[in-house]
Amino acid sequence: MLEIRGLDAWYGEAQALRGVDLEVHAGEVVTLVGRNGAGKTTLLRSVMGLHRQVSGSIVFDGTDLAKVPAHRRARMGLGWVQDDRGIYASLTVEENLLLPPVVSDSAWSTEKVYDAFPVLADRRRAPGTTLSGGEQQMLAIARVLRSGARMLLLDEPTEGLAPVIVSRIRDIIHEVRSTGGTVLLIEQNVKFAATVADRHYLLAQGAVVESLDNADFQARQGELLEHLGI
Numbered sequence: 001m002l003e004i005r006g007l008d009a010w011y012g013e014a015q016a017l018r019g020v021d022l023e024v025h026a027g028e029v030v031t032l033v034g035r036n037g038a039g040k041t042t043l044l045r046s047v048m049g050l051h052r053q054v055s056g057s058i059v060f061d062g063t064d065l066a067k068v069p070a071h072r073r074a075r076m077g078l079g080w081v082q083d084d085r086g087i088y089a090s091l092t093v094e095e096n097l098l099l100p101p102v103v104s105d106s107a108w109s110t111e112k113v114y115d116a117f118p119v120l121a122d123r124r125r126a127p128g129t130t131l132s133g134g135e136q137q138m139l140a141i142a143r144v145l146r147s148g149a150r151m152l153l154l155d156e157p158t159e160g161l162a163p164v165i166v167s168r169i170r171d172i173i174h175e176v177r178s179t180g181g182t183v184l185l186i187e188q189n190v191k192f193a194a195t196v197a198d199r200h201y202l203l204a205q206g207a208v209v210e211s212l213d214n215a216d217f218q219a220r221q222g223e224l225l226e227h228l229g230i
């Protein structure tokens with residue numbers, strides 16, 4: 001579904017990604033793990049077309065994205081949930097939810113969203129920013145599901161959230177996967193990563209240093225925590 005080959009990225013003269021090769025197959029949940037500054041966010045932003053100083057190839061559903069602008073990448077079914085969640089303060093929960101256009105027939109109906117996220121149903125008329133951090137994260141994920149994204153790109157969805165909300169996010173990722181969705185997520189919480197993902201890529205200094213299936217990842221959790229400092 002997503003195939004990245006030899007991806008380099010720069011900020012001016014500084015190189016942030018070095019020859020990244022990565023694949024995500026339809027129906028998989030895959031994590032990007034690595035220290036702060038390893039290049040994880042730059043990688044997701046490059047896939048979305050939000051970081052343009054790149055070379056190498058990114059192919060989504062058979063289409064080379066090199067000449068595809070960011071707004072068209074979203075219409076192709078890539079759903080980006082940035083780490084600050086991107087909830088608009090002046091809009092209600094429901095207005096935030098309905099803002100992006102529906103891009104595919106796998107879009108969740110508003111009813112399905114509210115069934116899966118009852119907290120959003122209860123708060124649908126509330127301004128987006130009166131939500132807690134966890135509720136904002138759920139709204140941000142719900143918004144891309146409602147728009148029909150077939151592949152979710154999540155930047156640290158559990159960061160700073162209480163365990164009960166982290167557990168809810170885990171359920172949502174499982175539900176997305178069980179309904180045929182695909183997820184590529186940045187995750188610093190190794191324990192959480194091991195409970196949601198099929199495979200993992202470890203990044204260090206802009207390069208993929210390991211690609212592990214979940215069994216290997218679980219077996220090496222202690223070592224990874226120590227060596228990656230995460």
Ligand SMILES: Nc1ncnc2c1ncn2[C@@H]1O[C@H](COP(=O)(O)OP(=O)(O)OP(=O)(O)O)[C@@H](O)[C@H]1O
Nearest residue numbers: 011014015016034035036037038039040041042043
């Ligand atoms: N706007 C920017 N201008 C210059 N350098 C940047 C910019 N954003 C990121 N970088 C640099 O690019 C490298 C990769 O950063 P990136 O944010 O992709 O890493 P990350 O693994 O997502 O880390 P974090 O979890 O801290 O966001 C780092 O060295 C960082 O300092």
